Amino acid sequence: MRWVQRAPEVYQAMIALDAAARKGVDPGLAELVKIRASQLNKCAFCLDMHLTDARKAGESEERLQLLVAWAEAPDHYTAKERAALALTEAITVLTDGFVPDDVYATAAAQFDETELAQLIALITTINAWNRFGVSTRMTPGKA
Amino acid sequence: MAFWGQMSAFGRAQLRLTTAAKKGLGDPVLAELVVLRASQLNRCAFCIDMHVKNLHEAGVEPRRIDLLPAWEETGDLYTAKERAALALTEAVTVLTDGFVPDDVYATAAAHFDETELAHLLAVIVAINNWNRVNVTIRQPPGEEL
Numbered sequence: 001m002r003w004v005q006r007a008p009e010v011y012q013a014m015i016a017l018d019a020a021a022r023k024g025v026d027p028g029l030a031e032l033v034k035i036r037a038s039q040l041n042k043c044a045f046c047l048d049m050h051l052t053d054a055r056k057a058g059e060s061e062e063r064l065q066l067l068v069a070w071a072e073a074p075d076h077y078t079a080k081e082r083a084a085l086a087l088t089e090a091i092t093v094l095t096d097g098f099v100p101d102d103v104y105a106t107a108a109a110q111f112d113e114t115e116l117a118q119l120i121a122l123i124t125t126i127n128a129w130n131r132f133g134v135s136t137r138m139t140p141g142k143a
Numbered sequence: 144m145a146f147w148g149q150m151s152a153f154g155r156a157q158l159r160l161t162t163a164a165k166k167g168l169g170d171p172v173l174a175e176l177v178v179l180r181a182s183q184l185n186r187c188a189f190c191i192d193m194h195v196k197n198l199h200e201a202g203v204e205p206r207r208i209d210l211l212p213a214w215e216e217t218g219d220l221y222t223a224k225e226r227a228a229l230a231l232t233e234a235v236t237v238l239t240d241g242f243v244p245d246d247v248y249a250t251a252a253a254h255f256d257e258t259e260l261a262h263l264l265a266v267i268v269a270i271n272n273w274n275r276v277n278v279t280i281r282q283p284p285g286e287e288l
Contacts, residue, residue, distance in 0.1 A: 001252075006261035007167055013160035017272075020153035041238050091275050093239045094185050099279045117149045124275040128160075131268045135235050135243045 001136045014128065021121035024114070027057060029081060032067060033088045033119070034126045039068055040092045041130035048140035083110040084119055091123045144280045147288040154288075161269045167262030172201055173228055176211065176221075177263070178270040180229055181236045183212055185274035192284035227254040228263055235267045 004011045022030055031054040038046035054064060066073040070085050077085065087107040090099040108116055132138070147154050165174045175198050182190035198208050210217050214229050221229065231251040234243040255263055282288065 001257055001261060003261040003264060006258045007163070007265055009163035010160060010167065010262065010265040013156055013163050016156035017153065017160055020150070020156050023152070042242060087279075091279055094275060094278060095237045096240055098186065104279065113144065114149060117144065117146050120146065120276060120279050121150055121153045124272045124279075127275060128268045128272050131235050131238060131271060132264065134238060135231075135248070135264050 003132055003136050014132075017128065018125050021118065021125040023118065025118050025122050028054075028059060029084055030122055031057065031059060032063075032077075032081060033084055033122055035064070036067055036070070036085055036088050037092045037123060037126045038130055040089065041127065041134060043130040043133040043138075044140045045133045045138035046126070046130050080110045083107045087119065088123050091120070092127055146276060146280045146282075157269070157272060160265065160272070164262050164265035164269050168259060168266055169262075172198070172203055173225060174266050175201060175203070176207075176225060177228055177232045177266055179208070180211055180214070180232050181267060181270045182274055184233065184236045185271065185278060187274040187278045187282075188284045189277045189282040189286070190270070190274055224254045227251045231263065232267050235264065236271055 031050055034050045035047065035054060038050060051064060055061075063076050066076055067085075070077055070082065074082060083106045086103045087099075090097070090103045107119070111119055165171065168174050175194055179191065179194040179198065182194060195208060199205070207220055210220060211229075214221050214226065227250045230247045231243075234241065234247045251263070252260055276282075
């Protein structure tokens with residue numbers, strides 16, 4: 001289904017949501033968060049797009065490949081990145097485990113309130129894109 | 144956390160998304176049922192509280208609100224169209240545990256034309272976004288955002 005053509009006002013609102021969500025978030029961190037959420041939600045289109053973007057921005061191949069197992073490769077990611085990735089996973093896998101207090105507290109220790117609000121918005125927005133992508137079976141590499 | 148106060152542009156975009164989605168679907172009661180079911184799965188107390196009230200105010204029969212968590216077991220309490228929408232809601236919401244099965248999508252596509260289906264999907268995505276933020280920031284039921 002071509003949802004962008006069928007619901008253009010929805011798509012425009014998604015673009016506005018995305019722009020508001022990513023404001024001020026470190027672009028490298030934003031890509032890691034978007035890739036990890038897209039892996040969990042199994043959105044091939046989104047994964048392909050954000051891996052391409054991250055590589056263009058100079059992200060290391062090792063960090064991209066280990067991202068699915070980031071908790072087991074702690075020295076490849078900063079404490080701030082790990083806190084953001086843990087929050088990403090909790091918010092993404094929401095129906096199976098809530099957002100634990102300790103995950104939130106760890107993120108709150110690494111990000112100030114404004115940064116944390118932006119990070120939460122970024123995580124929910126990639127979840128929104130993932131849901132459109134998966135549900136409409138968007139194909140990798142095609143807009 | 145004072146999320147919504149800080150994220151006003153995000154909040155406006157989220158409202159815009161929700162309005163566009165519901166308008167395109169064109170069935171306010173169905174939209175409220177879908178939104179309540181997603182909020183139940185995501186366990187967003189603030190959202191459940193709001194949408195139960197909306198359904199009562201819309202004059203929906205209380206049994207249709209009470210039995211929504213078990214809609215599949217309720218015989219004819221929900222129409223075939225509503226059941227197709229609820230199944231799609233559950234699949235899109237519980238995305239990390241099971242994908243969106245082809246048959247769930249096909250059943251929805253049999254009840255909704257492509258434009259309606261795109262907007263139904265947008266209603267589901269929008270409420271998932273509200274749920275994720277409000278659960279994460281522990282928004283208490285009944286309080287203003």
